[in-house]
Amino acid sequence: MNEGTQDIPAPLGLLAELTHRCPLQCPYCSNPVNLERRSGELDTAEWKRVFGEAADLGVLHVHLSGGEPTARPDLEDLVAECREVGLYSNLITAGVSTDEERLERLVEAGLDHVQLSMQGPDAQINDFVAGMRGAYEKKLRTAKAVGRLGLPLTLNAVIHRHNIARVGEMIDLALALGARRVEIAHVQYYGWALRNRASLMPNRAQINAAMQVVESAREDLKGRLVIDAVVPDYYARFPKPCMGGWGRQSLNVTPNGKVLPCHAAETIAGLTFETVREQSLADIWYRSEAFNRFRGTDWMPEPCRSCERKEIDWGGCRCQALAFAGDASATDPACHRSPLHGHMLAVAEADAKEEEAFVYRSFANAGAP
Amino acid sequence: MSDAPSSEAVPRLPRGVRLRHDKNRDEWLLLGPERLFKPDNIALEILKRCDGEATIGAIVEDLAQTFDAPREQVAKDVRAFLVGLAEKQMVEFA
Ligand code: SF4
Ligand code: SF4
Numbered sequence: 001m002n003e004g005t006q007d008i009p010a011p012l013g014l015l016a017e018l019t020h021r022c023p024l025q026c027p028y029c030s031n032p033v034n035l036e037r038r039s040g041e042l043d044t045a046e047w048k049r050v051f052g053e054a055a056d057l058g059v060l061h062v063h064l065s066g067g068e069p070t071a072r073p074d075l076e077d078l079v080a081e082c083r084e085v086g087l088y089s090n091l092i093t094a095g096v097s098t099d100e101e102r103l104e105r106l107v108e109a110g111l112d113h114v115q116l117s118m119q120g121p122d123a124q125i126n127d128f129v130a131g132m133r134g135a136y137e138k139k140l141r142t143a144k145a146v147g148r149l150g151l152p153l154t155l156n157a158v159i160h161r162h163n164i165a166r167v168g169e170m171i172d173l174a175l176a177l178g179a180r181r182v183e184i185a186h187v188q189y190y191g192w193a194l195r196n197r198a199s200l201m202p203n204r205a206q207i208n209a210a211m212q213v214v215e216s217a218r219e220d221l222k223g224r225l226v227i228d229a230v231v232p233d234y235y236a237r238f239p240k241p242c243m244g245g246w247g248r249q250s251l252n253v254t255p256n257g258k259v260l261p262c263h264a265a266e267t268i269a270g271l272t273f274e275t276v277r278e279q280s281l282a283d284i285w286y287r288s289e290a291f292n293r294f295r296g297t298d299w300m301p302e303p304c305r306s307c308e309r310k311e312i313d314w315g316g317c318r319c320q321a322l323a324f325a326g327d328a329s330a331t332d333p334a335c336h337r338s339p340l341h342g343h344m345l346a347v348a349e350a351d352a353k354e355e356e357a358f359v360y361r362s363f364a365n366a367g368a369p
Numbered sequence: 370m371s372d373a374p375s376s377e378a379v380p381r382l383p384r385g386v387r388l389r390h391d392k393n394r395d396e397w398l399l400l401g402p403e404r405l406f407k408p409d410n411i412a413l414e415i416l417k418r419c420d421g422e423a424t425i426g427a428i429v430e431d432l433a434q435t436f437d438a439p440r441e442q443v444a445k446d447v448r449a450f451l452v453g454l455a456e457k458q459m460v461e462f463a
Contacts, residue, residue, distance in 0.1 A: 010393055012405065058393035060400055088387060088400045113385045113402040152385030152458075154402055180383075180458045181402060223456045228403070 008286055008295070010058030013250040014087075015065055015263075016047065018078070020255050022068040022361075024094050025131030026119065028158060028193035028200055029361040030263045031067065040256040044074040046276065048081045050253055053281040055085035059251075063115075065092040067255070070102065076109045083110025090115055092156070095142030096135050100149075103142070107149050114146045115154040115183075120162075121169035129162060131361075143177040154181040159210065160200040161352065167210045171217045175225055182225060184214055186232035190264035190319050192361045201351035204235045234348040238309065239316025239334035246294035246318060251285060259284045261291055264319035268328045294318050299329060303337045373452075376426035376444075378462040380419045380451050386459050388416050401459050415447055419460065425451070 020035040042050070051062065062082050069075060070093055082089040090113045091106065103114075116139060119129035123136035146153045155177065157163075157170040167184060174182035186207070187193050187200050202210075211231065218227045233239050243250050243262045252260040257275040260266060266273065271293060274284045285291055293299065297310050304315045315321075316332025324333040324340050324347075333340040374380070382388060386401040388408075397413050399406040408416055414435075418428045429447050433440040454460040 056393075058391070060391065060398065060405065061403070086389065090402060112387070115402070150384050152383065152402055180385075183403075226458050 009248060011054075011249060011251050011285060012059065013061045013063065014050075014054045014059045015063045015250065015252040016050070016069075016078075017065050017067065017252060017254050018047070018069045018072050018075070020067040021071040022066055022094065023071075023096055023132060024068070024135065025361045026117075026129065026158070026192070027131075027196040027361060028160060028187040028191075030188065030191045030193070031361065036255040041072075042253075042255065042257045042276070044077055046257065047074075047078050050257075050276050050281060051078070051081050051087060052085050053276075055087050057282050057285060060088055061090060062087045063090045063092055068094050068097060070098045076105050079106055079109040079111050088112050093117070093142070094130070094135070094139070096130075096132065096138040098142055098145075100145040103145050103149055103151075107151055111151065113152050113154065115156050116143055116146070116179075117156045117158060118170060118173065119158065121166050121173045125163055125166070140177070143179070147178040152181075153177065153179045154183060155179045156183045156185060158185050158187060159202075160187045161202040161206065162200075164202045164206045164210050168213045168217065171213075171221075171225070171227065175221070180226060182227055184210075184227065184229040186230055188230075188232075189234075190267065190323070194323065198351045201234070201348055202232075203349065203352035206352075207232060207235055233316075233320075233332075233334035234344065236334055237336045239313050239320075239332035241313045242317035242319075242332075245314035247285070247291040248295070248314070251281075251291075259288070259291075261294070262317075262319065265290070267319050268322055271328075294329070301329060301331065303335075304331050307337065374425060374448070374455075374462045376429070377424050379421065379424050380428070380455075380460050380462055381421035382416075382419060383458065383461045399459060401457075404457065404459065406454075406457075406459060411446070412450060415450055419451075421463070 019041055020031055021038060069091060079089050089111050091111055092115045095116045118139060120126035126136040127133050143153060155174040159167060171182055189197050193200060214227060214229045246261050252263060253276060254260065257277045258273045259276060260273055271290045273290050274288045300310060300315050304310050316334055318328045320334060321330040321332050322328040324344055331338040333344040335341060388399050391398050397408055399408060399416060414432060418431060425447060429440060429444045433443045451460055
């Protein structure tokens with residue numbers, strides 16, 4: 001039963017970063033720049049315990065992610081455990097290392113949904129961005145296998161300057177592959193993406209054009225394809241409610257068991273994150289300092305404190321505030337009410353003109369910038 | 370397009386969509402990929418009858434009798450509800 005900590009809602013989603021290992025090297029990867037090695041990963045029994053605790057806590061959806069989650073040989077076991085405890089399981093995969101037999105075993109174990117990342121609508125752009133030759137062909141094979149097995153498929157198209165003009169083709173590809181849903185996800189600038197911002201950032205005209213393509217496709221394809229678009233906030237007036245608000249809806253568990261309110265939370269110095277190796281998920285969710293630090297609205301400074309939108313966007317992204325204001329409790333500079341909004345816009349516009357090469361995500365490039 | 374399914378159409382939950390009772394919150398939930406839908410009482414009664422066998426006609430009939438409600442109104446509500454969910458890919462018609 002709910003521990004009934006009155007004002008704190010139970011979480012809905014858990015992102016399980018099963019491993020940081022991945023055959024791809026996407027330069028916008030949301031993993032931290034310091035990647036965790038295999039030896040530090042939670043083992044099968046530990047993950048199973050986490051899923052049980054998550055279900056008890058009220059979590060409904062589990063996103064099995066990474067890195068590349070299929071790099072874990074025990075993935076079938078973990079999926080089966082999710083089904084056992086009643087969690088809806090979603091596999092977030094790059095789709096370059098799973099054959100149909102493996103997928104079939106995962107389906108038998110009770111997998112509910114597959115989310116396949118796509119770096120571009122053809123082999124040339126896809127493989128260039130992913131940093132792996134032959135990746136595109138493998139992804140297509142995975143998508144078709146998912147279809148044959150009757151599992152619902154979401155295509156996750158990560159959008160940045162190098163493929164933004166091709167959003168329409170990405171949507172067409174999703175249709176052709178029988179996806180039920182496509183996510184047009186503009187790169188969020190933290191982790192590896194922050195390091196590569198100057199080579200990824202699109203300009204405002206490019207973003208507007210892409211948004212129009214999405215809008216009209218959405219109308220045309222109603223009932224056939226669900227299109228979810230995460231609008232980039234560098235050029236917006238208001239920030240997004242990061243993760244639906246800090247400590248309100250979701251939690252992340254990293255490969256070595258740290259529990260985070262969002263992907264990038266570890267970039268915030270001065271916050272300590274508890275681990276599932278030492279505490280229960282419920283204790284961490286309801287009582288840990290990190291989850292309570294930016295929860296709700298009490299921590300907010302002006303202009304958020306007296307703003308009518310404070311329970312809509314919850315003050316935006318803490319990590320972005322930190323990156324720009326040097327202070328994680330500042331108003332997200334994506335908000336036009338932030339004194340740093342102009343500065344952020346200028347940075348984005350300057351970056352959009354740069355011609356930097358990618359720093360690919362790899363263990364070799366990990367560590368200090 | 371998913372407009373106007375006939376009363377012979379059989380609504381069902383597609384693979385990857387699950388209706389379940391959540392004991393923590395003590396409520397019924399319809400779960401899909403990145404989707405969460407909280408059915409109200411009427412919606413729940415409709416969803417529980419989407420077993421992949423009953424036609425829309427049969428579901429309407431059953432609801433009209435169970436709740437002693439005017440059949441036409443029930444038919445209209447059931448259709449509107451199912452078509453709305455079908456647009457979100459949370460229901461499909463066989
Ligand atoms: S973003 Fe790319 S590199 Fe990072 S985990 Fe996903 S597929 Fe691998
Ligand atoms: S001032 Fe704060 S609460 Fe208001 S819109 Fe901006 S970020 Fe959101």
